[in-house]
Amino acid sequence: MNSILSQLNQILEQKYILIEEEDKAPYLTDWRKRYTGKALAVVLPRTTQEVAKIVQLCAANQIALVPQGGNTGFCGGATPDDSGEQIVLNLKRMNTIREIDVANQTITLEAGCILQTVQEKAAEQDFLFPLSLGAEGSCMIGGNLATNAGGTNVLRYGNTRDLCLGLEVVTAKGEIWNGLKGLRKDNTGYDLRDLFIGSEGTLGIITAAVMKLYPLPISQWTTLVATDSIASTIALLNLFQKRATSLLTGFEMMTQESLALNEKHFPRMANPLKGNPPYTVLIELSDHESEAHVRQLLETILEEAFGAGLMTDAVIANNLAQAKTFWHMREHITLAQAEEGANLKHDITIPLSALESFIQETDALIKAQYPGIRIINFGHLGDGNLHYNIAPPLDADHQAFNAAHEKPIYELIYSQVERCHGSISAEHGVGQLKLEGLRAHKGPVAHDIMKALKTALDPQNILNPHKVVSI
Amino acid sequence: MNSILSQLNQILEQKYILIEEEDKAPYLTDWRKRYTGKALAVVLPRTTQEVAKIVQLCAANQIALVPQGGNTGFCGGATPDDSGEQIVLNLKRMNTIREIDVANQTITLEAGCILQTVQEKAAEQDFLFPLSLGAEGSCMIGGNLATNAGGTNVLRYGNTRDLCLGLEVVTAKGEIWNGLKGLRKDNTGYDLRDLFIGSEGTLGIITAAVMKLYPLPISQWTTLVATDSIASTIALLNLFQKRATSLLTGFEMMTQESLALNEKHFPRMANPLKGNPPYTVLIELSDHESEAHVRQLLETILEEAFGAGLMTDAVIANNLAQAKTFWHMREHITLAQAEEGANLKHDITIPLSALESFIQETDALIKAQYPGIRIINFGHLGDGNLHYNIAPPLDADHQAFNAAHEKPIYELIYSQVERCHGSISAEHGVGQLKLEGLRAHKGPVAHDIMKALKTALDPQNILNPHKVVSI
Numbered sequence: 001m002n003s004i005l006s007q008l009n010q011i012l013e014q015k016y017i018l019i020e021e022e023d024k025a026p027y028l029t030d031w032r033k034r035y036t037g038k039a040l041a042v043v044l045p046r047t048t049q050e051v052a053k054i055v056q057l058c059a060a061n062q063i064a065l066v067p068q069g070g071n072t073g074f075c076g077g078a079t080p081d082d083s084g085e086q087i088v089l090n091l092k093r094m095n096t097i098r099e100i101d102v103a104n105q106t107i108t109l110e111a112g113c114i115l116q117t118v119q120e121k122a123a124e125q126d127f128l129f130p131l132s133l134g135a136e137g138s139c140m141i142g143g144n145l146a147t148n149a150g151g152t153n154v155l156r157y158g159n160t161r162d163l164c165l166g167l168e169v170v171t172a173k174g175e176i177w178n179g180l181k182g183l184r185k186d187n188t189g190y191d192l193r194d195l196f197i198g199s200e201g202t203l204g205i206i207t208a209a210v211m212k213l214y215p216l217p218i219s220q221w222t223t224l225v226a227t228d229s230i231a232s233t234i235a236l237l238n239l240f241q242k243r244a245t246s247l248l249t250g251f252e253m254m255t256q257e258s259l260a261l262n263e264k265h266f267p268r269m270a271n272p273l274k275g276n277p278p279y280t281v282l283i284e285l286s287d288h289e290s291e292a293h294v295r296q297l298l299e300t301i302l303e304e305a306f307g308a309g310l311m312t313d314a315v316i317a318n319n320l321a322q323a324k325t326f327w328h329m330r331e332h333i334t335l336a337q338a339e340e341g342a343n344l345k346h347d348i349t350i351p352l353s354a355l356e357s358f359i360q361e362t363d364a365l366i367k368a369q370y371p372g373i374r375i376i377n378f379g380h381l382g383d384g385n386l387h388y389n390i391a392p393p394l395d396a397d398h399q400a401f402n403a404a405h406e407k408p409i410y411e412l413i414y415s416q417v418e419r420c421h422g423s424i425s426a427e428h429g430v431g432q433l434k435l436e437g438l439r440a441h442k443g444p445v446a447h448d449i450m451k452a453l454k455t456a457l458d459p460q461n462i463l464n465p466h467k468v469v470s471i
Numbered sequence: 472m473n474s475i476l477s478q479l480n481q482i483l484e485q486k487y488i489l490i491e492e493e494d495k496a497p498y499l500t501d502w503r504k505r506y507t508g509k510a511l512a513v514v515l516p517r518t519t520q521e522v523a524k525i526v527q528l529c530a531a532n533q534i535a536l537v538p539q540g541g542n543t544g545f546c547g548g549a550t551p552d553d554s555g556e557q558i559v560l561n562l563k564r565m566n567t568i569r570e571i572d573v574a575n576q577t578i579t580l581e582a583g584c585i586l587q588t589v590q591e592k593a594a595e596q597d598f599l600f601p602l603s604l605g606a607e608g609s610c611m612i613g614g615n616l617a618t619n620a621g622g623t624n625v626l627r628y629g630n631t632r633d634l635c636l637g638l639e640v641v642t643a644k645g646e647i648w649n650g651l652k653g654l655r656k657d658n659t660g661y662d663l664r665d666l667f668i669g670s671e672g673t674l675g676i677i678t679a680a681v682m683k684l685y686p687l688p689i690s691q692w693t694t695l696v697a698t699d700s701i702a703s704t705i706a707l708l709n710l711f712q713k714r715a716t717s718l719l720t721g722f723e724m725m726t727q728e729s730l731a732l733n734e735k736h737f738p739r740m741a742n743p744l745k746g747n748p749p750y751t752v753l754i755e756l757s758d759h760e761s762e763a764h765v766r767q768l769l770e771t772i773l774e775e776a777f778g779a780g781l782m783t784d785a786v787i788a789n790n791l792a793q794a795k796t797f798w799h800m801r802e803h804i805t806l807a808q809a810e811e812g813a814n815l816k817h818d819i820t821i822p823l824s825a826l827e828s829f830i831q832e833t834d835a836l837i838k839a840q841y842p843g844i845r846i847i848n849f850g851h852l853g854d855g856n857l858h859y860n861i862a863p864p865l866d867a868d869h870q871a872f873n874a875a876h877e878k879p880i881y882e883l884i885y886s887q888v889e890r891c892h893g894s895i896s897a898e899h900g901v902g903q904l905k906l907e908g909l910r911a912h913k914g915p916v917a918h919d920i921m922k923a924l925k926t927a928l929d930p931q932n933i934l935n936p937h938k939v940v941s942i
Binding site: 101102103104105106147148150154155159161162171175176177178179180181182183184185186187188189190191192194195197198199203214215234235238241242243244245246288289297349351352353380383384385421422423424425426427428429430434438441442443445446447449450452453454455456457468469 | 572573574575576577618619621625626630632633642646647648649650651652653654655656657658659660661662663665666668669670674685686705706709712713714715716717759760768820822823824851854855856892893894895896897898899900901905909912913914916917918920921923924925926927928939940
C-alpha cells in the first residue's frame with residue numbers, strides 16, 4: 001500500500017493525497033449520515049490528465065476508486081466501503097469554467113464546479129442555467145451529471161441529462177474520452193453521453209461537460225393554489241400545461257399534513273392559504289416578454305380553473321420576496337421533518353394518471369397497518385415525483401420504530417409503485433441504498449443488460465464497485 | 472436453410488415469410504437507391520413475442536437480422552448485405568397505438584406505426600406529437616427511434632430521443648425488455664433507453680415505445696426574412712431565442728443558390744423576397760395564447776431585428792396556405808437538386824459560433840479545388856444542422872464527376888467539420904454509409920467503447936451487423 005501512495009505522489013503533490021484520518025473524515029460519510037466508510041486515501045486531482053493517471057495506477061493494481069463531488073448525494077453513492085482499500089477521488093479542485101459560448105448558448109465546465117457558481121456565472125452573461133436543487137450551494141456539476149440530478153426546474157427544462165450536450169470522461173482503463181461537443185444534433189453512433197450520465201461513477205469518471213444555457217426570464221409570478229383532491233390538482237396541472245405551456249416552470253404539491261408540520265416547527269412558514277387546505281400547490285410562471293403579460297396570463301388561467309371547480313382559493317405573491325417565501329415553505333418541509341425526528345424517505349415517480357389511486361391505496365394500506373403513522377407527502381407533482389415520506393406515530397420512539405418497520409414499509413410502498421408502473425428512484429439515484437432492490441424493480445432482462453454494460457466498460461470492477469449494480 | 476424457413480413457419484404464417492424475389496425486392500433497396508442487398512427471407516411479425524421467437528431462432532443458428540421500418544433511411548442502415556444469408560425483419564405489421572394517456576400526456580405505440588398516423592391520432596385528442604420530417608407519410612416510429620430522427624421541430628422539442636420516455640426492446644438473446652414506463656423522472660440505473668435509441672437496430676430491436684405528447688398550439692405565424700450574412704443570421708436566431716424562447720418552433724436557413732435552383736426547376740417555388748437575397752430565413756412561431764399575441768410578438772421582434780441591422784426585408788405569411796408555401800419552398804430544395812441531377816449530400820452539425828468560419832473556409836476550399844462547382848447549402852440553422860450539398864459544375868457529367876470526386880470532397884468537408892468540432896451525421900445516422908469514417912471521427916477511445924458495448928449486448932453479432940460499428 002505504501003507503494004501505491006508513493007506512486008500516487010508521482011502524480012499529485014503530497015498535500016493533495018489525504019491519508020490522515022482527520023483529513024479523510026469529511027469525505028467518508030454521506031450527506032444523510034447513513035453510511036461511513038474507510039479509505040486508503042482521498043485524492044484531489046486538478047486536471048483530467050491527473051485523473052487518468054490515477055485511474056491507470058488503480059487499474060494496474062486493482063484498487064477500487066470512489067468518485068466524489070460535493071458529497072451531497074442521498075443514496076451513499078459517493079461513500080467508500082469499510083475495507084479501507086478504496087481510494088476516494090474527489091473532483092472539487094477541477095472547478096474551472098472553460099468557456100461560455102454566447103452564440104451557441106453553451107457552457108463548458110469541469111466536474112468540480114459548484115452548481116450555484118455555474119448559475120451565477122451564467123447569469124452574469126444574461127443566461128439561465130436551469131438546474132436548481134436544495135444542495136446547489138455545495139453540490140457539484142460532476143455529481144449532478146453522475147446522478148442525473150432533478151430538482152425544481154425539471155418540469156420546464158428536464159433533468160441534468162437533458163441539459164448536457166457533451167462530456168469528457170476518464171474510462172476504467174484510464175483513457176480520456178473527449179466528447180466535449182456543443183451540438184444539438186449528433187447521430188454518430190451510440191449515445192455514450194447518456195450512458196455515463198446517471199451511472200454514478202460506475203462506468204467512467206466525468207471530468208468535464210458542455211451544458212446548455214437558456215435566456216434568463218424577465219419576470220416570474222408565483223402563486224399558491226388550494227385544491228381539494230389529487231384529481232383536481234392534476235386537472236389544474238393539465239390546464240396550466242395547455243394554457244401556459246413552457247411558461248410553467250414550477251408545479252409543486254404539498255399536503256395539509258406537510259404544511260401542518262411546517263407550522264409546528266417554523267410558524268413563519270405556515271400556509272398563507274386560509275385553513276391550510278387538503279392540497280396546496282405552488283405554481284410558478286416565468287416569462288420572457290413582460291411582467292404585465294405573465295401576470296395577466298396567470299390571472300386568466302386561475303379564473304378558468306376557478307370556474308371549472310379545480311381550485312378553491314389562491315394567493316399570488318406580490319413581490320419577489322413573497323415568491324421566495326412560498327418556495328421556502330416548500331423547502332422547509334424537509335427541515336420540519338428533521339425537527340420532528342428520524343423519518344423514512346421515498347423518492348418515487350408515478351404516472352400522473354395513476355397518482356390518485358397510488359396515494360389513496362398506499363395511504364390506506366399504511367395507516368391500516370401502522371395506526372398513528374404520519375404520511376408527509378409532497379413533491380414535484382408536475383413530473384409525477386413524490387417525496388412520499390413516513391413519520392412514526394407521535395408517541396413512538398422514532399429510531400426504534402424506523403429500525404423495526406423500515407423494510408416492510410419500503411416493501412409496501414415499492415410494491416404499490418410497481419403496481420402503478422412507477423419508479424423507486426425518481427431523482428436521487430441508486431447508490432448503495434437501493435442496490436439490493438434494483439434487480440426486482442428493473443426485472444431480470446434490464447438488470448442483466450446493466451451487468452453486461454458494467455462488465456464491458458469496467459471488467460476489473462474498480463470504478464465505484466457495488467454501487468448501482470454488482471458484478 | 473430450408474430448416475430455418477420451416478422453423479420460421481412455426482412462428483409466422485407462411486404469408487408473412489417472404490421468400491420470392493419479387494416479394495422481397497421492395498425491402499432490399501434503400502430509399503436513396505444507393506444500396507441493394509439480398510435476403511434469405513423478409514419476415515413480418517405482428518407481436519413482440521413473435522419478434523422474440525424469431526430472434527431466438529436466429530441466435531440459435533447464428534443468422535443475422537436486419538430490422539426495418541418504413542425503409543426511408545438515408546444511410547443504408549436497414550438494407551441487408553449481399554450474402555443472401557441475412558433475414559430482414561420488417562415491423563410494419565406492429566402498428567397498434569396501445570394507449571393515449573391524457574393526464575400523463577403520453578402515447579404508447581408499436582414500432583410499425585407510421586409517423587403521420589401518430590401525429591393525426593394525437594391531434595384527434597388535442598395533442599401535438601412534434602416529430603416531423605419529410606418522410607413522415609411512410610417512415611415508422613421504430614425507425615425514427617432507431618436512428619434518433621431529427622426534422623423540423625428539433626429546435627423546440629428536441630430529437631426523437633427527447634420525445635421518448637420508455638421502450639420495449641427485444642434483445643440479441645431474444646428476451647423482451649419491458650421498459651414501457653411513462654415517467655419524466657426515473658433514476659434507477661443505466662440509461663438503457665438512450666442506448667437503444669440511435670443504435671440503428673444493432674443492440675436490440677425496438678418493438679414499442681412510450682412517447683411524450685404536447686398541447687397543440689392554437690396559432691402559428693411564419694415569416695421569411697432576408698439577411699446578408701451568416702453572422703447576422705445567427706444574431707437574428709439569438710434574438711428570437713431570447714424574445715420568443717419556446718414559441719420559436721422553426722428557424723430554417725436557405726442560401727441564394729438553393730432558392731435559385733428552386734426557381735429554375737419549380738418557378739412557383741421562387742423566393743417571394745425581392746431579389747432573392749444572400750440568405751433567406753424561414754421563421755415560425757407557435758403560440759398557445761392567441762393569434763393576436765403571437766402576431767404582435769413576431770412584429771415586435773422583427774422591428775427590433777430591423778433596427779439592429781440584422782435583416783434587410785421580411786414577408787409574413789398572410790394565412791396558413793401561404794405559410795405552407797414557405798415550408799414547401801424549403802422542402803423543394805431537395806427536389807430541385809434531384810431535378811438538377813445527382814449530387815453529394817452532407818448532413819452535418821457545426822456549433823453556431825463556428826458556423827460562419829466553417830462556411831466561408833469550406834466554400835472557398837471547395838470552389839478553389841473544383842472550379843464551377845455549386846454549393847447548395849440550407850438546413851435547420853437553429854440546431855446548427857446544415858445540409859451542405861454539392862452539385863457538379865453545370866457542364867460536367869454528374870455521375871462521372873461524383874464518382875471521381877465524392878471521396879475527396881467528403882474528406883475535405885469532414886476535415887473542416889472536425890476542425891470546427893462538429894458532427895458528420897447530424898440527423899441521418901451512420902448505417903453503412905458512414906461506417907468506415909466513424910472511427911476517425913469519434914476517436915479511438917469512443918469507438919472502442921462502442922465496440923465494447925456492441926460485443927456486450929450482441930456477442931454473436933447477429934443484430935444488423937456491420938452497421939454503425941463493426942466487431
